Amino acid sequence: MSVPASICLLRTSAIGDVTHVVPLLRTLQAAWPQTQLTWVVGKLERRLVGDLPGVEFVTFDKAAGRAGMRAIWTALRGRRFDALLQMQVALRSNLLSLGIKADRRIGYDAARAKDLHGLVVNERIPARTGEHVLDAIGSFCEPLGLRQTGVRWDIPIPDxxxxxxxxxxxxxxxxxxxxxxxxxxxxxxxxxxxxxxxxxxxxxxxxxxxxxxxxxxxxxxxxxxxxxxxxxxxxxxxxxxxxxxxxxxxxxxxxxxxxxxxxxxxxxxxxxxxxxxxxxxxxxxxxxxxxxxxxxxxxxxxxxxxxxxxxxxxxxxxxxxxxxxxxxxxxxxxxxxxxxxxxxxxx
Known part of the structure; x- marks a missing residue:
């Protein structure tokens, strides 16, 4: 199993779902501590998770509309990731992902995809039903050859x-x-x-x-x-x-x-x-x-x-x-x- 040099995680909202991404992030960090992790996250949601160590955060301001998308594309211009984990199926997020360059674009299985999601990914997570949302998000590491076998948050809380x-x-x-x-x-x-x-x-x-x-x-x-x-x-x-x-x-x-x-x-x-x-x-x-x-x-x-x-x-x-x-x-x-x-x- 080759170790990716860089992975981009795209999950901008909402608070609960962003919380569910943290165990996936911990899984990736534990397996591949040298991999550069970049998380495109919402402006409000960054206030919750933006101080997680070892992660580059790029803030998406959805209230800014097209200008918010262009800001993300500008921030990531000239970069290409080994993998993009496209963990949000809303049309806005699918459009946003078009400006993020990656060799592997991993998204949801067909049953959980919508709003043209299938057009912006080239790989999919395993098709399963009956999963908790956190487990579905955790399965985004499986196409990369990992399994999320433990769940850890440890979100920093300032003194x-x-x-x-x-x-x-x-x-x-x-x-x-x-x-x-x-x-x-x-x-x-x-x-x-x-x-x-x-x-x-x-x-x-x-x-x-x-x-x-x-x-x-x-x-x-x-x-x-x-x-x-x-x-x-x-x-x-x-x-x-x-x-x-x-x-x-x-x-x-x-x-x-x-x-x-x-x-x-x-x-x-x-x-x-x-x-x-x-x-x-x-x-x-x-x-x-x-x-x-x-x-x-x-x-x-x-x-x-x-x-x-x-x-x-x-x-x-x-x-x-x-x-x-x-x-x-x-x-x-x-x-x-x-x-x-x-x-x-x-x-």
Missing amino acids: EAHAWAAEQLPGDTPTLLVSPSSSHALRNWRPERYAAVMDHATMRGWRVALVGGPSASERAMADAVLATCSHAPLDLTGKDTLKKLLALLSRAQLLLTPDSGPMHMANAVGTKVLGLHAASNPNRSGPYSDRRWCVDKYDEAARRFLGKPAGELAWGTKIEKPGVMDLIGVEDVVERFEAAASHLGLI
């Missing part, structure tokens, strides 16, 4: 982020973080239901903190949750950065969230996740390491909204329908909270 998190969450009180918003609005749960679970956790002696980004939609969701809480949680919405959120997660025992980027960030630092799944399949996109504490209503959603069991759906089918998350009741989440807390020895 100042740890210090800030310790100020917000001092001591060793068991902590439930609640990140209520997904970028896909139809994956979100009702604010009053979050509030009911948060009140329950408070009554059980847990510290509860609400987290989220600075966007108007996340602020509105946080305000709606706060308005129906009987016991006011710590509100950190819009106050953290991605690195600070990693630090907060590393101090918490449990994260309550829908299918979202913070779910996978929590998993990467070893924090248990109480994930809310009805619109998406937790076996495909839930917390990779441990899905025991998730609420899984995906099969019920498939039967209710699509008229067939989940086992008959194409792998990766999203059921983002109005009302789908209402299939998850407060009692379902409280039961998983109690189970997780008991497992952790914190009740």
